Amino acid sequence: xxxxxxxxxxxATLPGDELVDADVVMDRAFSLPAPPEAVxxxxxxxxxxxxxxxxxxxxxxxxxxxxxxxxxxxxxHLDLAEGDVIPDWGGRDATFTVASIDPPHHLLHTxxxxxxxxxxxxxxxxxxxxxxxxxxxxxxxxxxxxxLAARLGGLVDQLTVMGLAGGLxxxxxxxx
Numbered sequence: 001x002x003x004x005x006x007x008x009x010x011x012a013t014l015p016g017d018e019l020v021d022a023d024v025v026m027d028r029a030f031s032l033p034a035p036p037e038a039v040x041x042x043x044x045x046x047x048x049x050x051x052x053x054x055x056x057x058x059x060x061x062x063x064x065x066x067x068x069x070x071x072x073x074x075x076x077h078l079d080l081a082e083g084d085v086i087p088d089w090g091g092r093d094a095t096f097t098v099a100s101i102d103p104p105h106h107l108l109h110t111x112x113x114x115x116x117x118x119x120x121x122x123x124x125x126x127x128x129x130x131x132x133x134x135x136x137x138x139x140x141x142x143x144x145x146x147x148l149a150a151r152l153g154g155l156v157d158q159l160t161v162m163g164l165a166g167g168l169x170x171x172x173x174x175x176x
Contacts, residue, residue: 005029009135015100016108016119022139023146026157029135030165034172036124036132040104042171043122043134045070045077047086047096053160054167071171080107096120116140134168136161 005027045051052069060068088094096109109120118140127133
């Protein structure tokens with residue numbers, strides 16, 4: 001289940017916040033039943049032409065097999081460094097560039113879509129006895145229609161992150 005970010009998470013300064021004077025900020029967060037060190041490799045291998053995007057098995061049945069996210073860790077996708085470019089689903093030429101990586105604490109991506117600059121930070125923190133909290137922050141500017149982007153884009157973001165939360169929970173429980 002996706003939970004709302006706590007007030008402390010929403011007000012926290014995350015890596016990359018200083019890179020985009022955002023018109024739109026989307027914070028999402030959820031808990032996982034594994035420590036950050038066990039979750040980290042799953043985050044590193046995310047991406048188009050890498051391990052894909054994770055959805056729960058029930059949802060993946062509706063996705064063609066070739067487009068489903070990996071359900072195991074794959075050594076060829078676990079090497080990621082600053083400056084690496086990862087293709088994205090946001091358009092034929094859409095990519096993310098790894099701007100900062102601090103295992104197992106955060107992974108920061110940057111991108112430009114048209115004239116809009118964005119950052120996407122994934123921050124892992126320990127939670128409870130052996131669990132993790134994943135906080136995702138997307139920042140965008142300039143945005144021509146910020147209210148529309150926040151509402152419609154926010155709905156799309158919410159749904160994809162809900163899928164990620166469920167799929168990632170299944171994967172970390174299985175151990176990869």
